[in-house]
Amino acid sequence: MITYSVAQVEAITGISAHSLRVWERRFDFVEPFRTATNIRYYSDEQLKKLINVGVLLRNKFKISKVVAMKDAEIHEHVSDILLQPQADIQEDISALTLCMIDMDEQKFSELYNAHLTRKGLLNTFVSLIYPFLNHVGVLWGTNKAMPAQEHFISSLIRQKLIAATDALPQPASDAPSLLLYLLDGEDHEIGLLLANYIAKEIGWRTYYLGQNVPSENIKLVTEQLKPNFMFSMMVSPRNSKFEKTLKVLLDDVGIKLLYSGNTHLLDPEQFKDQAIYLNSPGAFINYLKENS
Structure with missing residues (x-):
């Protein structure tokens, strides 16, 4: 049996933990299971x-x-x-x-x-x-x-x-271009795939590198393809070494990075001239249209 904590149930259902506790006392509605240490959990x-x-x-x-x-x-x-x-x-x-x-x-x-x-x-x-x-x-x-x-x-x-991306027509040869990748340690590819679809649907040429791409490879690709922008997702917790590595990469390639994910992973002051945070697909769409 897959089980869920109170926090997971609250996040997925939108029902507050307080309401769950009140209902448990008042209605005997959904009686949670309990661990040996009396922690509540719920079944599928x-x-x-x-x-x-x-x-x-x-x-x-x-x-x-x-x-x-x-x-x-x-x-x-x-x-x-x-x-x-x-x-x-x-x-x-x-x-x-x-x-x-x-x-x-x-x-x-x-x-x-x-x-x-x-x-x-x-x-x-x-x-x-x-x-x-x-x-x-x-x-x-x-x-x-x-x-x-x-x-x-x-x-x-x-x-x-x-499948949706494959069905899109090829962009014009003079269309602006976008290089998409996830850096080492990033595995959440869905957001990157969505960004790739959106960019192609708008008419941009895209170069999709996928997950866990070493920074030295990105540098080589940018030298060859010379994209207008780069895009990445940042989700996993990072240390100061990550910021230094990314700073060196952006200094070397001289191409602005668009990114989404967890806002606290980059110091906005340190990267203000090199990276732009986009907080939603709508913001990403607007940015690409403004820069087409």
Whole structure:
């Protein structure tokens, strides 16, 4: 049985730890398991039920009414909400979270394709997939999801991103260019794949190097390709040696680095003329369009 801490349940469901404790005392609603040292934890089934409860509460149901429902009734109400064409994005995220927990590829594809039909590829990735990955911690390594489930959903989304990118037309030969890579020690590739798709969709030429690229290789590639900008994701904790290595690289190549991820990993003053932090896909899109 995969288990979840109170902090994970709070982050994934949006239900506060305080509410969980109150419900435990008042309603005997979802009785958590406890370790030998009396630490609360929850099962897959409990987490799924709490995700559904969160959907109902956000849609004006009272907790006193929800606790009186049978599981089948809860599921029926939630299904009705999720099937509404104008369902809130938070409910789409809840639905995708359930797909991740159940490792349900068919349901994931149904939700993805429905959003694709309504909003198109770029909006699907920017307004649904990115917020979902951010919500469950896959992008930033915050351990909200369990590793097996994270690998499952990451693999599905990776497939979608690669297929979508391959289907894009080749950019014009005189289009601006972007070199994308993850430095040594970075393994969270989904954000980089999304940036690659966005840049190509806008019409930029991209050079995608992938994960764990040594800085000396980046220097050689920039000398050969001379891209307009570079892009990277920074998630993993770093020490001062990392900043020094990156500073040397940027001094050597003389090309501005666009980056996203954890804001505290670079000193903004030290890199203010060499690196630009972009806090969302929307900021990335705007920057590329402004510099096309």
